[in-house]
Amino acid sequence: xxxxxxxxxxxxxxPTTVSRVINNHPYVDDSKRKKxxxxxxxxxxxPNSSARRLRGQKTNTIAVIISRIVNPFFSHLVDAMERIAxxxxxxxxxxxxxxxxxxxxxxxxxxxxxxxxxxxxxxxxNDWEAIEPFTKYGPVxxxxxxDIKAQMPVIRCDQQYGGYIGTKHLIEKGHTxxxxxxxxxxxxxxxxRKTGFLKALKEHGxxxxxxxxxPSFYGIEDGKxxxxxxxxxxxxxxxxxxxxxxxxxGIIQEAKRFHCRVPDxxxxxGFDNQPIADLIDPGITTIEQPMKLMGTRAMxxxxxxxxxxxKVTYKKEILPLQLVVRQST
Amino acid sequence: xxxxxxxxxxxxxxPTTVSRVINNHPYVDDSKRKKxxxxxxxxxxxPNSSARRLRGQKTNTIAVIISRIVNPFFSHLVDAMERIAxxxxxxxxxxxxxxxxxxxxxxxxxxxxxxxxxxxxxxxxNDWEAIEPFTKYGPVxxxxxxDIKAQMPVIRCDQQYGGYIGTKHLIEKGHTxxxxxxxxxxxxxxxxRKTGFLKALKEHGxxxxxxxxxPSFYGIEDGKxxxxxxxxxxxxxxxxxxxxxxxxxGIIQEAKRFHCRVPDxxxxxGFDNQPIADLIDPGITTIEQPMKLMGTRAMxxxxxxxxxxxKVTYKKEILPLQLVVRQST
DNA sequence: CTGAAAGCGCTTACAG
DNA sequence: CTGAAAGCGCTTACAG
Numbered sequence: 001x002x003x004x005x006x007x008x009x010x011x012x013x014x015p016t017t018v019s020r021v022i023n024n025h026p027y028v029d030d031s032k033r034k035k036x037x038x039x040x041x042x043x044x045x046x047p048n049s050s051a052r053r054l055r056g057q058k059t060n061t062i063a064v065i066i067s068r069i070v071n072p073f074f075s076h077l078v079d080a081m082e083r084i085a086x087x088x089x090x091x092x093x094x095x096x097x098x099x100x101x102x103x104x105x106x107x108x109x110x111x112x113x114x115x116x117x118x119x120x121x122x123x124x125x126n127d128w129e130a131i132e133p134f135t136k137y138g139p140v141x142x143x144x145x146x147d148i149k150a151q152m153p154v155i156r157c158d159q160q161y162g163g164y165i166g167t168k169h170l171i172e173k174g175h176t177x178x179x180x181x182x183x184x185x186x187x188x189x190x191x192x193r194k195t196g197f198l199k200a201l202k203e204h205g206x207x208x209x210x211x212x213x214x215p216s217f218y219g220i221e222d223g224k225x226x227x228x229x230x231x232x233x234x235x236x237x238x239x240x241x242x243x244x245x246x247x248x249x250g251i252i253q254e255a256k257r258f259h260c261r262v263p264d265x266x267x268x269x270g271f272d273n274q275p276i277a278d279l280i281d282p283g284i285t286t287i288e289q290p291m292k293l294m295g296t297r298a299m300x301x302x303x304x305x306x307x308x309x310x311k312v313t314y315k316k317e318i319l320p321l322q323l324v325v326r327q328s329t
Numbered sequence: 330x331x332x333x334x335x336x337x338x339x340x341x342x343x344p345t346t347v348s349r350v351i352n353n354h355p356y357v358d359d360s361k362r363k364k365x366x367x368x369x370x371x372x373x374x375x376p377n378s379s380a381r382r383l384r385g386q387k388t389n390t391i392a393v394i395i396s397r398i399v400n401p402f403f404s405h406l407v408d409a410m411e412r413i414a415x416x417x418x419x420x421x422x423x424x425x426x427x428x429x430x431x432x433x434x435x436x437x438x439x440x441x442x443x444x445x446x447x448x449x450x451x452x453x454x455n456d457w458e459a460i461e462p463f464t465k466y467g468p469v470x471x472x473x474x475x476d477i478k479a480q481m482p483v484i485r486c487d488q489q490y491g492g493y494i495g496t497k498h499l500i501e502k503g504h505t506x507x508x509x510x511x512x513x514x515x516x517x518x519x520x521x522r523k524t525g526f527l528k529a530l531k532e533h534g535x536x537x538x539x540x541x542x543x544p545s546f547y548g549i550e551d552g553k554x555x556x557x558x559x560x561x562x563x564x565x566x567x568x569x570x571x572x573x574x575x576x577x578x579g580i581i582q583e584a585k586r587f588h589c590r591v592p593d594x595x596x597x598x599g600f601d602n603q604p605i606a607d608l609i610d611p612g613i614t615t616i617e618q619p620m621k622l623m624g625t626r627a628m629x630x631x632x633x634x635x636x637x638x639x640k641v642t643y644k645k646e647i648l649p650l651q652l653v654v655r656q657s658t
Numbered sequence: 659c660t661g662a663a664a665g666c667g668c669t670t671a672c673a674g
Numbered sequence: 675c676t677g678a679a680a681g682c683g684c685t686t687a688c689a690g
Contacts, residue, residue, distance in 0.1 A: 001441065001466060003667060014677045019669055027675050044462075049444035050382035051667035054682050059379070061422075069411065075404045082398065082425050086432070091444070093390075094423040096411050103415075112330065115378035115420070133373075137330065220604060249608050256610070275549060279578050281585070281610045332683060343661045348685055356659050380683035383666050 002043040010039040022047055053114075062302055063093040063116045065107050067123035068218070071246065072274040073291060077122055077144065080295025088303045090117075101125040111137045117306045120298050121145065124187070139305040143298035145189050153305070153315040155298045159189050162287040162321040163196025163241070166269045169285065170239045171204050173329055175267060179212035179237035181226050181247055190243060193271075197241055212237050223250020230266070231258055239267035239329070245274040248284050252328060268328040283326030290319050331372035339368045351376055382443075391631055392422040392445045394436050396452035397547070400575070401603040402620060406451055406473065409624025417632045419446075430454045440466045446635045449627050450474065453516070468634040472627035474518050482634070482644040484627045488518050491616040491650040492525025492570070495598045498614065499568045500533050502658055504596060508541035508566035510555050510576055519572060522600075526570055541566050552579020559595070560587055568596035568658070574603040577613050581657060596658040612655030619648050 004022075008015045013032060020028050021036040028036075039045070053059050064081055066074040078094065085092045093116060095107040104125045110116045111134055118138050121131070124145035134140055135152060142154040170178050180197055183190030201208065211233065214226050223246065230236055242248040248270030255262050262268055262282055270277055273288035297317060333351075337344045342361060349357050350365040357365075368374070382388050393410055395403040407423065414421045422445060424436040433454045439445045440463055447467050450460075453474040463469055464481060471483040499507050509526055512519030530537065540562065543555050552575065559565055571577040577599030584591050591597055591611055599606055602617035626646060 001443065004669095005667080015668080016670085016677055017675090020676090023669080029675060032675090044441070046438060046441040048383070048667050049439075049442040050379050050388070051682090052669080053379035054377070054383050054666090054684085055668045055670085057682075069398075069408050070401065070404045072399065072401070072404075075399045075401075078423070079398050079425070082423060083427075086425075091439075092423050094407070094411060094421050096408070096415075098412075109375060110378075110420075112373070112375040113378040114330065220608070253608055276605060276608060279549070279582055279605060280608050333685095334683080344684080345661055345686085346659090349660090352685080358659060361659090377683050380666090381685080383668085383682090384684045384686085386666075 001048070002045040003048070004045075007036065007039050007043060007045050010043065011035045057114070058306075059115060059117050060089060061091045061093060061116045062118050062120065062299070062306075063095050063107060063110050064120045065095045065097055065104060065123055067097050067099050067125070069094065069096055071218070071244075072276070073244070073272050073289070074122065076274075076291040077295040080292045081120065081299045084296055084299035084303070088299075090303065097123055097125055099123075099125060101130075105130065108134045108140075111140070118302050120302055122298075139302060141298060141302055141305070143294060145187065147188050151314055153301060155294055155301065155317045155319070156189070157289050157294065157319050157321050159192040159321075160196035160199075162271065162289075163193035164200050165196075165321070165323050166241050166271070166287050167197045167200035169323055169325070170241065170267060170269060170329060171200060171206070173239075173263075173267060175239040176204075176206055177212075177235075177237040177239065178206070178208065179214070179230060179240040180208065181214035181217050181223075181240060181251075182243040183218075184216045193243065208237075209235070217242075217247050218244065220246050220250040220253075223247040223252075224254040225250075227251045227254035227258070227260075227266075231260065236266075238265070239263075239269070241269045243271055245270035245272045245277045245284055245286055248286070248328070249276055249280055252280060252282070252284070263327070263329050270328075273324050277324070277326065282328045285326045285329040286324050288322050288324050290321075294319060330377070331374040332377070333374075336365065336368050336372060336374050339372065340364045386443070387635075388444060388446050389418060390420045390422060390445045391447050391449065391628070391635075392424050392436060392439050393449045394424045394426055394433060394452055396426050396428050396454070398423065398425055400547075400573075401605070402573070402601050402618070403451065405603075405620040406624040409621045410449065410628045413625055413628035413632070417628075419632065426452055426454055428452075428454060430459075434459065437463045437469075440469070447631050449631055451627075468631060470627060470631055470634070472623060474516065476517050480643055482630060484623055484630065484646045484648070485518070486618050486623070486648050486650050488521040488650075489525040489528075491600065491618075492522035493529050494525075494650070494652050495570050495600070495616050496526045496529035498652055498654070499570065499596060499598060499658060500529060500535070502568075502592075502596060504568040505533075505535055506541075506564075506566040506568065507535070507537065508543070508559065508569040509537065510543035510546050510552075510569060510580075511572040512547075513545045522572065537566075538564070546571075546576050547573065549575050549579040549582075552576040552581075553583040554579075556580045556583035556587070556589075556595075560584075560589065565595075567594070568592075568598070570598045572600055574599040574601045574606045574613055574615055577615070577657070578605055578609055581609060581611070581613070592656070592658050598658060602653050606653070606655065611657045614655045614658040615653050617651050617653050619650075623648060
């Protein structure tokens, strides 16, 4: 691979001038600029990224940490981020924590090693105490997940409201026995969602037995599993609010297999409004999360923070959520 | 951020020795090693990635080029790659070509800029002539898509066989009027699949009218569109072989909306065996592609090529495909 | 086992 | 408008 020196030698100019041409610096004689451009072309010269990074102290690379790329929620989020990053001239490093704390921490080290200019946390396995030390090495923002104590910018949805409207919808449909399948309480996002759920129940004087709460479930198989557990109960709920469309889809599919009619015998509400919610039969009533918008805004904010080094005042953007009614309720 | 010099100063040793400790070099006095380790700990020292890259001429980063991350096929492929990359100590840069030739070429430049050690092409928009010049700057391999003329390693599935067995299955079910929805002929993968399709037809003396061929379709919306076009035909096919489960799902959903019974009035075969194939009703008969295996093997091969600089002899791995029968046929 | 020195390939004051 | 020189932070022969 040709270096800047070779281009300089070929043109009889100095590396400094070649560098100026590469970087579109003004004050370069036009005929010389042309000569350099041509030499670069002929040599197939491309500036060495590592040298530029070392010298310029920036990488034009951003890392995004997610917990499971095969979850359509995350793939849509990442899709939006990748698009904006590309437009702004940044590369995207995909980091999958696979719900593991240590792996998340290892990915955060990229910032200390100056391997990335910033990190977007779309999943959050560690407490703010563990994340905080990294924030002095560069911008770190939350997108989607969040921690109430965290002193960092965040773009997220109003999860409590989402939990509330989904539950309210079920109650309005006449349900009084409503089960809940969400994530762990240590995750603020799922905790808030549950708080909204409980708030709706409370407003209507409803309670729920311990066994109707299913913590920490994520995929289709988990949904199937949940249905079986519900089906085996003496006192069954007539509706369930699931923490994701994949879980909801699993519940519905398994219900069909056991000839349990949805929504007549069991109404189901999902979360996300993934493509699958509209494809399966019955369609899943769900809470739409604006993944594209969230990914776009997060990446725009990150690039903005990188470019305007001055610490952006700790920003918070909360996006609206809305109910999409289909046939599962 | 602390540098190696500061660690050296703090311990009273030379940068050379500190470097040796960082790199687990033998021949370092044990007590000195401990001192260095402690100083690094206290200073929160992490080696600067750019400096190491520049000096060592390697980046420990690999780029994967796909065409649409929200396609579950690609997200599963990328998931497998990310896992192996992490295990082997590599970062993964996600590059989405969005089916655009120029964007693909721009991503290949990463290799010339020495910003990555190698590139895995899981999507292929350009001809071999356009790709070839990049191969002298580092390992480039194909995974999934391929070009018959390409002189580079490839891990792929036997697409022709896939097209053949899917069609054969429909013929065995008694169909003689079979439509086909695949990608463009300029893509070798889809061309081979079509060749397999046509081979099966030919073996049974079947032909198909021009209007039963739907080129270049990818997503759910395209599937819906295709169904409508079929539905409007005077002489309708009784079965269709779609180039992906998303397209098949779109066809099935739209068929339901028009009260066209699947498989009785229209049998549908998909491709990939994505989760959705098992979730929608009727389940999609499809050709299973081993995405996890393909992604894993591709990343293993890439790391192997990077580590053993000697040009690996142009390798070719063809993975088996198999029919998964569900209710859509 | 240890360290001084060179150099990876750039960019940026600085001086002209 | 142009160039010589320094330096970003490492690692690796080389010499001891």
